[in-house]
Amino acid sequence: MLDSELVSDPLRLYDVGPMADGAAAAILCGRKGVAKVLGMWSSANAVPFNARQDYDVLYSAREAAERAYRMAGITPRDVATAEVHDSYSILGVLAAEALGLAPRGGLLASLRGGSEVRANLSGGLKSRGNVMGATGVYQAVEVVWQLVGRGPFKRVDGSIGVIHSMGGVDATSTVVVLGL
Amino acid sequence: MEHESVPLYWRNIPSYYRLAARRCRKCGEVYYPPVVKCPRCGSSELEDFQLPHEGELVEFTVLRSVPTDYMKQKPLVIGLVKLGPVKVLGQIVDAAPEKLKAGQRMEVVFRRVVVDGKYGLVMYGYKFRPRP
Amino acid sequence: MKAGIVSWGAYIPKYRIRTEDIAATWGDDPARIVDIYLVYEKSVEGYDEDAVTIATEAARRALRRGAVDPKRIGAVYSGTESKPYAVKPISSILIDALGLANNVFAVDMEFACKAASDGIVAIAGLVESGRVEYGLAVGTDTSQGEPGEHLDYSASSGGVAYVIGRDGVAAEFETIYTYNSDTPDFWRREGSPYPMHGEGFTGEPAYFRHVVGAAKGLMERHGYKVSDFAYAVFHQPNGRFPMRAASMLGFPPDKVKPGIVVTHIGNTYNASALMGLARVLEQAKPGDKILLVTFGSGAGSNAFVLNVTDAVLERQKADVPKVDEMIADKIYIDYAMYLKNRKMVKLFE
Ligand SMILES: [Zn+2]
Numbered sequence: 001m002l003d004s005e006l007v008s009d010p011l012r013l014y015d016v017g018p019m020a021d022g023a024a025a026a027i028l029c030g031r032k033g034v035a036k037v038l039g040m041w042s043s044a045n046a047v048p049f050n051a052r053q054d055y056d057v058l059y060s061a062r063e064a065a066e067r068a069y070r071m072a073g074i075t076p077r078d079v080a081t082a083e084v085h086d087s088y089s090i091l092g093v094l095a096a097e098a099l100g101l102a103p104r105g106g107l108l109a110s111l112r113g114g115s116e117v118r119a120n121l122s123g124g125l126k127s128r129g130n131v132m133g134a135t136g137v138y139q140a141v142e143v144v145w146q147l148v149g150r151g152p153f154k155r156v157d158g159s160i161g162v163i164h165s166m167g168g169v170d171a172t173s174t175v176v177v178l179g180l
Numbered sequence: 181m182e183h184e185s186v187p188l189y190w191r192n193i194p195s196y197y198r199l200a201a202r203r204c205r206k207c208g209e210v211y212y213p214p215v216v217k218c219p220r221c222g223s224s225e226l227e228d229f230q231l232p233h234e235g236e237l238v239e240f241t242v243l244r245s246v247p248t249d250y251m252k253q254k255p256l257v258i259g260l261v262k263l264g265p266v267k268v269l270g271q272i273v274d275a276a277p278e279k280l281k282a283g284q285r286m287e288v289v290f291r292r293v294v295v296d297g298k299y300g301l302v303m304y305g306y307k308f309r310p311r312p
Numbered sequence: 313m314k315a316g317i318v319s320w321g322a323y324i325p326k327y328r329i330r331t332e333d334i335a336a337t338w339g340d341d342p343a344r345i346v347d348i349y350l351v352y353e354k355s356v357e358g359y360d361e362d363a364v365t366i367a368t369e370a371a372r373r374a375l376r377r378g379a380v381d382p383k384r385i386g387a388v389y390s391g392t393e394s395k396p397y398a399v400k401p402i403s404s405i406l407i408d409a410l411g412l413a414n415n416v417f418a419v420d421m422e423f424a425c426k427a428a429s430d431g432i433v434a435i436a437g438l439v440e441s442g443r444v445e446y447g448l449a450v451g452t453d454t455s456q457g458e459p460g461e462h463l464d465y466s467a468s469s470g471g472v473a474y475v476i477g478r479d480g481v482a483a484e485f486e487t488i489y490t491y492n493s494d495t496p497d498f499w500r501r502e503g504s505p506y507p508m509h510g511e512g513f514t515g516e517p518a519y520f521r522h523v524v525g526a527a528k529g530l531m532e533r534h535g536y537k538v539s540d541f542a543y544a545v546f547h548q549p550n551g552r553f554p555m556r557a558a559s560m561l562g563f564p565p566d567k568v569k570p571g572i573v574v575t576h577i578g579n580t581y582n583a584s585a586l587m588g589l590a591r592v593l594e595q596a597k598p599g600d601k602i603l604l605v606t607f608g609s610g611a612g613s614n615a616f617v618l619n620v621t622d623a624v625l626e627r628q629k630a631d632v633p634k635v636d637e638m639i640a641d642k643i644y645i646d647y648a649m650y651l652k653n654r655k656m657v658k659l660f661e
Contacts, residue, residue, distance in 0.1 A: 006244045047219075253359060291365050304405065
């Protein structure tokens with residue numbers, strides 16, 4: 001990855017999620033299903049990119065996560081797995097921090113320190129591919145499969161998973177909390 | 181090539197050519213690109229505000245994979261420049277990227293931004309370069 | 313009071329190509345080329361620059377130097393022979409790029425390298441008649457020369473702008489004189505990418521006849537002597553022609569050299585003599601008289617006598633780049649980059 005060609009300094013080709021084709025489907029119903037929607041929220045960051053004070057925080061994701069967690073009555077510590085929006089590698093890092101899975105600016109350090117951060121076990125947009133409009137449902141399916149241990153995934157240690165989908169660079173974010 | 185339509189370009193001429201911004205009469209916030217309603221206080225009373233043509237480089241990056249309109253201008257240097265009360269995103273020209281430093285003085289220049297093929301419109305606008 | 317130059321601004325693109333790099337591409341002896349033209353390097357526009365952008369930069373500087381309110385400009389005339397559009401004026405783009413009022417006379421003028429100075433003549437008339445308060449005369453070019461042909465060694469890019477008015481004049485137009493005729497020295501047909509030269513017409517029948525004719529006509533009609541002038545500035549297609557014109561008129565070299573810029577930036581066509589004038593104004597003293605003679609192929613010359621006033625000192629102090637600073641502020645490019653910047657590489661559009 002570090003040898004791939006530069007796209008936008010310092011991001012290189014393999015920092016960029018490739019466009020991919022894909023479709024996902026989930027059935028939502030009022031009856032007892034395989035997993036429950038415990039909380040969800042959408043937030044927008046109305047400040048245009050050039051007018052922002054910080055460029056290392058995804059405010060829309062942070063607010064959507066806080067509200068969705070409150071609705072679900074959970075804390076970040078309860079999250080067993082997360083699928084976050086990482087169309088570029090750095091966005092995945094910032095999204096995981098916005099979801100409270102690591103302190104601001106601390107994700108890479110905690111990974112280097114040997115901690116486990118269970119995010120994007122699917123590979124994320126970066127490695128599974130960016131399926132654009134299908135991404136959110138894709139993430140929901142993947143998180144449920146991880147919670148029940150189906151398909152390519154081993155069952156994760158816990159019963160709560162989170163998905164985060166984003167439009168633009170921190171323009172709008174949706175966070176959904178799923179639980180068994 | 182995909183770029184802005186001629187009517188949209190024409191409507192944006194004051195902001196593209198001269199960096200004409202808008203200032204909220206109620207709360208004083210300045211917006212570039214211009215807005216019709218103040219996102220901060222909700223007021224619709226905004227007035228023209230002329231941005232200065234000199235400022236300070238906040239940050240920049242070098243695009244090596246560029247949109248089709250800029251294919252012949254690789255690498256493209258894009259930066260944020262603080263012009264008075266606002267930061268403005270724009271292309272940086274006449275400079276080697278390895279010599280650029282955050283904090284340095286920049287000046288606004290008037291350049292071709294998009295050329296619509298051999299027969300279409302030449303669209304002009306602002307860019308930045310280091311102040312000599 | 314007569315109309316005069318209230319303020320001036322110049323713009324030289326940053327890129328330069330050395331004469332030796334052009335000569336190496338086409339198999340010429342650089343020493344011989346430099347000896348013929350006395351041009352060591354020439355300015356080249358950036359890939360995203362053209363006569364419009366160059367005109368805008370020069371005009372912004374002219375307005376800034378004199379702290380002239382753009383809304384008080386009543387006319388903008390641009391002289392050029394490198395319009396980006398065959399039909400669509402540079403001058404109307406300048407109205408919005410500079411924030412001028414819409415009640416402004418605007419037109420592009422064409423007379424090879426002389427047109428910008430005809431803009432000055434026309435605006436001086438508008439000012440003296442009281443029809444406008446200030447006018448902006450612009451000379452801008454990204455002049456063409458066929459690669460490998462002689463013009464390739466001199467045709468360059470640059471622009472100047474002069475605010476003409478009666479209030480705050482830094483150099484008054486004391487006299488203006490003109491000399492024109494049908495001379496087939498140089499032309500470019502519609503649709504042709506490069507101009508052609510009428511063999512043998514360039515020197516005596518064109519440049520020298522008109523430049524010397526205009527200067528002599530002016531001096532004889534109004535009784536000027538060489539000793540009246542502190543400076544003489546001539547159109548400069550190369551480094552030799554203006555020096556020879558000066559000697560034909562009896563001007564010593566030290567009165568001509570301050571106005572010579574062609575040696576280090578090449579021939580900026582409509583900005584050529586007027587760039588030399590800008591350099592002279594940046595060092596002139598109140599009371600100095602300047603003889604300015606422009607030239608355009610086809611052919612004709614305008615001759616001006618300028619009387620420098622006290623206001624020049626204030627203009628010289630303005631925070632605007634000086635011609636000498638722009639000559640020194642440069643990025644060298646090779647011949648391949650030169651062809652790219654000048655859009656002389658054929659691309660799919
Ligand atoms: Zn407001």
